[in-house]
Amino acid sequence: MRRVLAKCIIILSLLFPVFLLSAEEKELTVPKGGNLSTLLRNEDIPSQQISEVTRALSDHYNLRHIYPNQKILIKTENEPDVRLMELRLSADFDEDIVVKYNGYAYESYPEKLTLRMVPIAAEGSIESSFYNDMAAAGVAGSKIMELFRIFSFDIDFQRDIRKGDKFKVLYYDFIKEDGTVAKHGPIVFAALKTNFTDVNLYGFVTDSNEYDYYSSEGKSVRKTLLKTPVANARISSTYGKRTNPIYGYESFHKGLDFAAPLNTPILASGSGTVELAGWFDIYGNCIILRHSNGYKTLYGHMNAYGKGIKKGVRVKQGQVIGYIGTTGMSTGPHLHYEVILNNVKINPASVKSPPERNLTKAEMERFEKRRAQIDELFENLKKKD
Template identity: 40%
Template sequence: MYTKKSIMMFFLKKKTTLLIFILFLGVIGTAFFLSLNFSNLDNSNASNFDVSNSILPLDDKTNNLQISYKYQEIYFIESGQTFSNFLDQFDLKINEKTKVINLVSEEIDLKKIRIGTKIEINSSKVNGNKKIDYIIIYPNKERSIYLDFQSEEIELQVDNLKTFKSSRFVEVEVNNSIYQSMIEKNIPENIIMEFIKLFSFDIDFQRDIRKENILTLYFDYYKDEKQNYVKSDVINFAKIKLHNQSYELYRFTDDKGELVDYFDSNGKSATKALMKTPINGARLSSAYGMRKHPILGYNRLHQGVDFAAPIGTPIMAAGTGRIEKIGTNGGAGKYIRIKHLNGYKTAYAHLNSYASGMSKGVKVRQGQTIGFVGSTGLSTGPHLHYEVWFNNKKINPMTMRLPSGVKLNDGQLEKFNRFKEKIDSEMNNKINL
């Protein structure tokens, strides 16, 4: 016989079992619903994306729930890739692609777009249909170009990065090579090349530089609001301390901005009519003077100097002038001769090829690339044979004495001395920080 108490216990057990069963069904149903909604994420090909504002309002016509995903994809221009080729991988209409190219070409030269240029594609996907919202191009560290696809017409906006001018004082002790020692001190490459060029009139970087020589630089650069380096500007002061001699140079611009040059502490211009070494990073392999010819086998006067360097190494014009002769020249192989002022000429032999635009009569400036190292003509290996002529006679490039370039008048010299004192004071403050 069932008592009142036993009947109550029976119904309580049944109610508890039913409640557990209902909760179980609720968990299973929720998991099933979530798996349907997020299945699209697993099938996405985007390498980088953010999901935001996923649920859009109900569509008035279909009364269906719309699902939206936001994507951010980062690309970099590859070697051999044009901007037009880059756009081909996206589902753009012909008129859209044309509009984008026309807009961007107003801001940057697309023929010279750099390898590694960063491009950001921001897009959205609504119910399986993906479309570009906007593109951001970063041509350099100073600005970005926005292309907005969300209006009726594609709109372009340029955002210039706010930068601040600063300066840096640094001393470098040469350990192996000048270049490597300066790179290890985080000195920008263009500053390194400018530094080498400044002293190339007086110093043979292959023979004069030794371990433990001290290099000093004081240069301007730009940084952003977060103190990140953006770009370098100019060298204000440069110094090389050798074991027995020091060379130091100051950059000076006159009030009109017409004169921009480097001068020593006495106001003497660093610029000479000709550079001693018209090639960077090369080894002097044969000096000026009598020697046994490596191919012909007999002694003869070597009326130039040879610099051994890899094929393709750039060769610079030793001075400003006009190309007097260019082409194959017997045993000299591919050859260029430049006529300079005051009776000087320079010649460059055994070239592999000429720089673009080189031809007879073309004016070239000092330091401009005119050709590339090769081994054409009578040659035992890749090198540059370099000659200097004065009044149609060949002279030794390594011992020639050349007049300086610009000379400061009394007024300019007075301003230069004031500028020099200012730079010295700034450097002392940097040292004492």
């Protein structure tokens, strides 16, 4: 029987010489400081073929973009001579560039990959650290970093996170046909319940095609610092060099002055904790608020403090914290306002504040449907666990 089979193979091989060729498939890893040519040379590919292959590849791929640890798949045939038949590398999470030998030359083309989207739902509570417990619940590392960023508008990670705080996360993985993850998709839903706050964030694409996160009520989470902590005020002195209005010498004004009538309300420019509410040297009656991510704001020369404002109290963005005055070293009713980042006074006008965007009525209707779908998907996925 075996002899018959062997005979068949010999006959077939004579008819179809390809049968004798031994094809080999291999995954190569670009070494540090290495390039494609050296990589292929190490596989004993003749230099003529290497130059033809790289020329074909460069039609669709910038060879300078080849990076250490990049995976490159090759198919070679070793009989009668070494021939690189195919080379494939990933150009994007959903696209490969393929170089193929067509019998007389190399040609290259991009190939879209078929990806499956698989929802990943995770839930847990903080026991050791935000990062560790999220990772233990199955959240990918890059997604945890993304969560830090999107939560940072509402959560001060240095102070607000306590043992037992609860989190929920939902995102999609893009899975290749071979079962490996091509890419982790953006966070679709993230929730964090702490002693101080209950944050629920839903990813949503607006009519102008912008993807951003909104609270259950459809409010944008991007709220850094208000540009103007006093309504109807005019800037009477900007940040920078100026002649001191009291002593006449040239000095550097490390804040913004807002002139407004006595007792005009002053608003917290961001949510945070009152670090100081009291007399502070030249600033007179002064408030310092501590916000997340190293930001503090200072409000000077106030006539009076807002209701309930004292050290340690948490305030919401836009809450009235005090009233315009002229206490301390001041020439008239105004607010002296400073923004301090990591203990350095910065120009308040330079603080990047993404435009707060309210959803339109039509968007709001879409948002509410999407929120319900996301909630349902999350519950269903958790039931399956």
